[in-house]
Amino acid sequence: MYQRAYIYFSLATLVAFLGFFPSYFSRLGSTDAAHHFHGIMASAWMLMLVLQAWLMRQKKMVLHRSIGKLSIVIAPLFWVSGLLVMHVMLASDSPFSKIFGKRLAFLDLTTILYFAFAYIAAIYYRSNVQLHARFMASTAILVLPPALARFLGNYVPGISSFEMSVYSSYILSLLIVVLLLLDDKRLGRIRMPYVGLLLLLLAQLVGFMSIHQVNAWVQWCNWFAAL
Numbered sequence: 001m002y003q004r005a006y007i008y009f010s011l012a013t014l015v016a017f018l019g020f021f022p023s024y025f026s027r028l029g030s031t032d033a034a035h036h037f038h039g040i041m042a043s044a045w046m047l048m049l050v051l052q053a054w055l056m057r058q059k060k061m062v063l064h065r066s067i068g069k070l071s072i073v074i075a076p077l078f079w080v081s082g083l084l085v086m087h088v089m090l091a092s093d094s095p096f097s098k099i100f101g102k103r104l105a106f107l108d109l110t111t112i113l114y115f116a117f118a119y120i121a122a123i124y125y126r127s128n129v130q131l132h133a134r135f136m137a138s139t140a141i142l143v144l145p146p147a148l149a150r151f152l153g154n155y156v157p158g159i160s161s162f163e164m165s166v167y168s169s170y171i172l173s174l175l176i177v178v179l180l181l182l183d184d185k186r187l188g189r190i191r192m193p194y195v196g197l198l199l200l201l202l203a204q205l206v207g208f209m210s211i212h213q214v215n216a217w218v219q220w221c222n223w224f225a226a227l
Contacts, residue, residue, distance in 0.1 A: 002133050006053035012140050012147070013046040019150035034088045038081035042143065044074050049140050056133075068126075075119045082112045090225035100162065102221045106211040107204050111142050114200050118142070118193065134180075134193035141176065141197060145169045145204070170205045177201060 017025065024031060024039055031039075048071065055064040086108045089101050122135035148169035152159045159165050177198045184190045211217050 002053075002137075003057055005133070005137065006050050006057055008137075009046065009050045009053055009140050012143060013043075013050060015151050016042070016046065016143055016147035019147040019154065022154055023150065032088060034081070034084040038078075038085045041074060041078040041081045045071075045078055046140065046143065048074060049136065052136070071119070071123075075116070079112050079116055082108055082115075086112075087224060087227065090221050096162075102212045102218060103208050105221055105224075106207045106217065107145070110200065110204055110207070111145075114197075115139055115142050118197075121193070131191060131193065134191055137180075138193050138197045141173065144173045144176070145201070148172055166208060167205070170201060170208075174198065174201050174205075 020039070024035065028036075048067065052064055052067060055061075055067070086105050089097050089108075090105055092101065118135045118138040122132050122139075125131035125135065145166070146169070149162075149165040152168050153162065153165035159168060177194055180194045181190055181198065184194065
C-alpha cells in the first residue's frame with residue numbers, strides 16, 4: 001500500500017481540487033487573503049506529500065530528506081492559515097456562518113491540533129519508516145472530510161444539504177481509516193497512528209452534531225471571533 005502512496009495522495013489532492021473548485025478555485029479574484037493563504041499552504045502540503053511518496057517509491061532517499069526539510073516551514077504556516085480562516089468564518093455575519101460557524105470551527109480546530117500532533121510525531125519517528133509513513137498519511141486523511149463534503153455536495157446527486165454532505169464525508173473518511181486498520185491487522189500489527197485518527201474522526205462527527213449547544217464552546221468562539 002505504501003509503495004503506491006503517491007497515487008492515493010494524488011487522488012486525495014484531486015478530490016480536494018474538485019471539491020473546492022466551485023467555492024475557491026473558480027473565484028480566486030474575489031477571495032480574501034486568509035483563504036488564499038490557507039489554499040496555498042494546503043495545496044503545498046498535499047503536493048509535497050505526493051512528491052515525497054514518489055521519491056520514496058523511487059528510493060531517492062537523499063532528495064526525500066532534503067525536500068522534507070521544507071515541511072518545517074510549510075506545516076506551521078498551514079496551522080496559522082487554518083486559524084486565520086477559522087477566525088474569518090466566526091467573525092462573519094453571513095447566514096451560513098451564523099448557522100454552521102461554531103460547528104465547523106470545532107472541526108477546524110481539532111483538525112489543526114491533530115495535524116500538528118501527527119506532523120511532530122512523524123518527525124520524531126522519522127527513523128521508524130512504519131510509524132513515519134502512517135503519521136504522514138494521517139495528515140492527508142485529515143484533508144478528506146472538508147474536501148469530500150464539498151465534492152459530494154457539488155457532484156453527487158441525492159446529497160441535498162450541507163449537513164448531509166458533512167455526515168457523508170465523515171462516514172467515507174472513517175471507512176478509509178477502518179480499511180487502513182484492517183490492512184495493518186493483515187500485516188500482523190495495528191499501530192497507533194490510525195487508532196488515534198479513528199478516534200479523532202469519531203469525536204469530530206459527534207462534535208459537529210452537538211458542540212454548538214455547549215455554552216463554553218460558544219463563549220470561546222465568540223471570544224476568538226472578537227480578537
